[in-house]
Amino acid sequence: MAAEFGVLGVVEARIEGRHVDLGHARQRCVLGVLLVEAGRPVTMDQLIDRVWGERAPQRAAGALYSYLSRLRRAVACADGVEIRREPGGYLLTVDPRAVDLHRFRRLMTxxxxxxxxxxxxDLIVQALSLWRGDPFAGLDTPWLSAMRRTLLGERFAAELDLNDALLRLGRHGELLPAxxxxxxxxxxDERLAGQAMLALYRCGRQADADEQYRRIRRCLADELGSDPGAALRRxxxxxLAADPALGVPASAVPAGESRLSGPPPAAAVVVPTQLPADVRAFTGRTGELAALDRLLALPGGDEPPLTVALLSGTAGVGKSALAVRWAHRVRDAFPDGQLYVNLRGYDAEQPVAVAEALAGFLTALGVRGPEIPPGTDERAGRYRSELTGRRMxxxxxxxxxxxxxxxxLPGTGSCLVLITSRDSLPxxxxxxxxxxxNLDLLPLPDAIGLLRKLIDARVDREPAAAADLAAACARLPLALRIAAELAAERTDVPLAELVAELGDHQVRLDLLDAGGDPHAEVRAVFSWSYQNLPAGAARAFRLxxxxxxxxxxxxAVAALTGAGSGEARRLLGVLGRASLVQAGPGGRYGMHDLLRAYAAELAIGHDSEADREAAVTRLFDxxxxxxxxxxxxLYPDGAPPAGHVDAARAWIEAERPNLAAVCLHGAAHGRHRHTIALAETLFRYLDAGGPVAEAATVTASAVSAARAVGDREAQARALSNLGRLHRRQGRxxxxxxxxxxxxxxxxDLGEPAAEALVLRNLGSVDWRLGDYRQAADHYRRAxxxxxxxxxxxxxxDALVRLGLIDARLGDHEQAAQRFGSALELYATLGDRFSEAYVLSLLARLxxxxxxxxxxxxxxxxxxATVQRTGDRTAEAYVLTDLAAVHARQGRLREASGHLRRAIVLHQRIGDRASEAEALNDLGQVLRAAGDTAEARVQHGQALDLAEEIGDRYERAxxxxxxxxxxxxxxxxxxxRPHLDRARRIFADLKVPAAPAIGDPATTSGG
Known part of the structure; x- marks a missing residue:
């Protein structure tokens, strides 16, 4: 019996197309090692090392004998496959072409x-199509992890080779989105940047190509301190010189005349690196660092438990600094990435919601926004799935x-979780x-050592005063840093005098209780530093x-303070030097949560309610x-996009968390008009390319705000937008x-145009649910x-949708009449784009x-029009329509290429229902072209999607x-069982059996 083996994804074996049960994870590790070394003996010691690493149990050899025996029985019926003992170790005999890894390497050669x-x-596309996910998915040993990184590097190199080949073939247009x-x-990556620059240039986007070069030059300078290499500079x-040598080679086949038969390049594995910058002048905590280091030695066993470390201690004691310092020290032990979130758990106003934190993690792990599930439990499940087998x-x-x-918390022992909290969290x-x-106050020598790093020799010149200053700051790192910055600003004042001044503040504020509450003492340090600020900086701090x-x-700070950007930058510089704010990249500033709470408290005490309201209003404006x-x-009405598109998109991406926070804060604190206006403004961007989960949260806040002020028109608009987001998520x-x-x-409002649009959208939902009678009723009313x-x-538009229902139900004559009437209307309107769509429907009847x-x-x-304007949604639909027409013309290769491009676009947009349709269409085209095996794969993917979103027709x-x-x-x-299921669903829907590609019954009504 023919056998196939795979390691480029989950380790698997198929005999005559049927999956073989390979047993538990450790046993699959053994097979994975033998498959990598197929045809070469592996010694017992090598097997033990590669399967367990340094955590091998005492009876590892006995366990291996058992695993190998079971694996022999599992593959015994496969032709030409044998696991046997050789003088040099254990040998797996198998045809290399039956192992996806060796096929991949052979095809690349x-x-x-x-x-x-x-x-x-063509060969590279075939090679990349063998990949099903991360190599050895779900398995984690040091050797497999190292091999996984090697293989992912090979895949990335193959993708770059494919990019070069496609560029030489003149395929820059279709390659550019990927x-x-x-x-x-x-x-x-300079090679990748060069490919993108060349594709942009050939697409007539010389300015964007130049910006791409400037972007990588900045990145290389910031990250590596180097310049681009000679090849990229050339x-x-x-x-810039518009060198004719950069044109498409004369031997290239023009894009659009033919398409590759294989899948698009596989996306590179996302390795998030979210750690904040390491802490300057970190001092002490050697014992705590050693305790954390000991956690890296994971326990043995097949399924090691999740390792969780909890750093607990009072506010300002340096928990976050210690966590970040240790995380940077050990980041190489986590090659699959590092995730970070500040949960703001003690922010009375806006702690980070669990659902929001999960959405951020999923985005960092490469999950497209529209694919992020709506509910917290579903997001947590997807998050755990994404982390399975990854060392993070x-x-x-x-x-x-x-x-x-x-x-x-991840669900896999391959990860380590580090938590900081003021509470002990039993x-x-x-x-x-x-x-x-547990983090206690810094020992006095360490506290003095931190002061020494921050203010140098003054500590040694006045050791007693330095010790008093450390004690006055409660030996809390946050307070010590603020006090040190103030001392550094006042070099002419002895430390003893500064300590006395701080003591006066403590007494005046009456903040010290009998227990020596460190919260009170750090607040005294805040007050001391604040009192020494110039008036303008003090006001900026409060606001x-x-x-x-x-x-x-x-x-944004300029808006809060009512100052110009230059003045705001100067004020932030003063606050930064006082360690009251922290400067970040891109002109952004943050503030410790204790300082933020203190600043807000000062604002209430010092600034009138009218001044505070004016500041927040300026910020929201x-x-x-x-x-x-x-x-x-980004989205001009009736005109091509204006200039500075990249800058506009970059601004929204950078400010997206703040824009969402403003919407939620506004809805919770009575700023309903701002919430409504901002949510409506952002909707198109978030709907088109932002995380759908975030779009739903922002839009739901607009619904609440509109209800709060009784604005029924705004409520209706927000509900209509929210309905669209639910529909895109498959809900x-x-x-x-x-x-x-x-x-x-x-x-009730008497807005028939808006009512008609909602009826049309309701019909689209009914269409997806298979309720064609109800869909037709809604379309007819529209x-x-x-x-x-x-x-x-x-x-x-309504006639076209009614015609689609007629076609799906088998009434092609009625469908032709409706399409014809719609075509006449579009011709009168001069809408060539919609004319093209209706012509494609008529061509399919x-x-x-x-x-x-x-x-x-x-x-x-x-x-050509939609590609020029950058409308990816429309481009995906046009490609699908064009594929159907080409399939009717017998141009199957072109149809396949169009559908593959459409699928990639649907995936990026998050249009899951249209993706299911295109996958089924591609399966039909491939079957017509004689590629039955690949057709089955595409239909299988369509089935998974259709079942998930509840689209019964695409399921059938x-x-x-x-x-x-x-x-x-x-x-x-x-x-037979697949055919029976299809017939039952078609009968239940009361529609004819599945039409061939090119029939309008296969076309989306959504």
């Missing part, structure tokens, strides 16, 4: 030796409760086995405490104005409920409203004269496609 670029590209995403993940010079450090800073932490120790490291986000840009300007640049029943609420409001309003575009050439020509014009199409592919290979027994 052939590709790199190929004379023709087209042949090389290149842009990969460059963002590998900002220091390419940049050629781009997770730093949860400033946590306040076990409830805030528990969903953020539940973490009792339930999760956390190792607690900074009113900012709802974690960090603020100079411009600043964010609303910035978001409006950025959105106008169809919630989308329907939300749309119904919006529909009732619009009907058409009547559009007709009453004299809205020809709306009427045409069976048993009718098909205007295929005309449809293809219109669609190609539409494709996927089952039908899998059944047909299985029958084509002679496996009728396996095909």
């Amino acid at each position: 052939l590709a790199r030796g190929a004379e023709a670029d087209r042949s090389a590209a 290149l842009s995403a990969t460059v963002a993940e590998h900002p220091l 390419l940049h010079e050629q781009i 450090l997770v730093l949860l800073d400033n946590a306040s409760s076990v409830e805030q932490i528990r969903p953020l 539940g973490m120790v009792a339930v999760h086995g956390a190792e607690r490291v 900074f405490g009113l900012h709802p986000g974690e960090t603020a840009h100079v411009d 600043h964010y609303l104005a910035g978001a409006t300007a950025a959105m106008t640049t 169809l029943h919630e989308a329907a409920e939300t749309y119904h609420q919006a529909l009732i409001l619009y009907a 058409w009547m409203l559009y007709r009453h309003l004299g809205d020809d575009a709306g009427q045409a 069976p048993h009718r004269p098909a205007p295929l050439d005309r449809a293809a020509a219109h669609l190609e014009q539409s494709l 199409r996927a089952h039908d496609g899998i059944a047909t592919a299985l029958r084509d290979t002679g496996d009728a027994d396996c095909a």
